[in-house]
Amino acid sequence: MSTAPKSDFLHVLQERGFIHQCSDLAGLDEKALAGGLTGYIGFDCTAPSLHVGSLLPIMLLRWLQKTGGKPIVLVGGGTTRVGDPSGKDESRKLLSLDDIASNKLALQRVFASFLRFGEGEALLVDNAEWLTNLNWIDFLREVGRHFSVNRMLAMDSVKLRLERDHELSFLEFNYMCCQAYDFVELSRRFGAALQMGGSDQWGNIVTGIDLGRRMGTPQLYALTTPLLTTASGSKMGKTARGAVWLSRELLPVFDYWQFWRNCDDGDVGRFLRLFTELPMGETARLEALGGNEINEAKKVLATEATAMVHGRDEAERAAGTARQVFEHGAASADLPSVTVTREEFAGGIGVLTAFQRAGLVASTSEARRSIKGGGLRVNDAVLTDEKAVLGTDDLRDGAIKLSLGRKRHVLLRPS
């Protein structure tokens, strides 16, 4: 880290704070400078979409492409079939092949907004292509003999387990080997020289480099990002309502915008650097805003980060909706909405049911409690009667505005 990187790629990553560890910064810099650096990151397809927790690695691939490199998204179609052992106490149900396939599609869709795919551009490959056809004995003879158990035992992830006498299953041990082998395959097939990932992936990546050396690939490199926690110390991307998804089917664009808008003051600068592509001068200016003014920075952050995933138009619209709702205290037709059938509406809907239907509370019992605490509002009026029934009289511009607290609003419309 003594000398500043010369390549655009590493220069950007360093000044924006993406780099936690690198196996050989100078060597990688040379390689990037020579042009055509191919790097990849692996993603499991266990979930129906990606959430903000994966955003950091995604940004790495994006920067790689922007600075002239070639990013590869490695989908863990093969490894997912085995089941990642790290999700331990849950009885890990094996995902059906159909689920894996549909999750993979969703993954593709998310990446489409971050990377350019096509001839000579970004690539999306599935490790099922080579992993599922492996023969156990052949694999042991050709690849397995290169793994040094001595080395693997010395790795932090393994060592910790052993020292604490925690069990480490053979499957887990092999998961690491699969990942290492992926690196070699990607090097051979596509000339990938760099694998990136979160700091927890360090051991796995380095094992891949080691395997590559023994199996005669060109020099491989590792680069990891810092583990991202919020200023209040919690893990990023999980809220009580669930993960902050990157696809609008799972999380409305407005809610995504709100997620960024509501970040801690202390996170603004870092997030601007990591999750937007604003020039450093601009991020520094915004970060320096104090007191009330920091809110302007948060709006910029929210809009920029949202634009990256959902497009500029959608982001601006979310910003506009927020302005109406929070700064003018008005309803907005663009708030997330939930529809109920006309017949149901005609008969009158109890408020408890209405709020549950809107997804603002999980159960009618919870709705009841929230009413006692004064947290629910109908058309901006605090709700006090849990027996109240909503009907046509409550419609304002064809919808009823239901609110939970100051921030969460949903429109209920008859359809």
Add this chain to the structure above:
RNA sequence: GGGAGAGUGUCCCGAGCGGCAAAGGGGGCGGACUGUAAAUCCGCUGCGUAAGCUUCGAAGGUUCGAGUCCUUCCUCUCCCA
């Protein structure tokens, strides 16, 4: 294979003489104060618009009554082999 211990409110940790919808935290949500922030203070945190119903690893049993006692089973941890 032998011995010791543990699994509690579907977020986590964690008390629980046979009367328990179950102490206490953390987290989360809501309210007040603010700036849609942080900190602080207060409230809520099983389902059910009622009666009531269902929770303490699983299944049985004892009892008017079981998280608590008995039996079997499952899972995890520790010690010996």
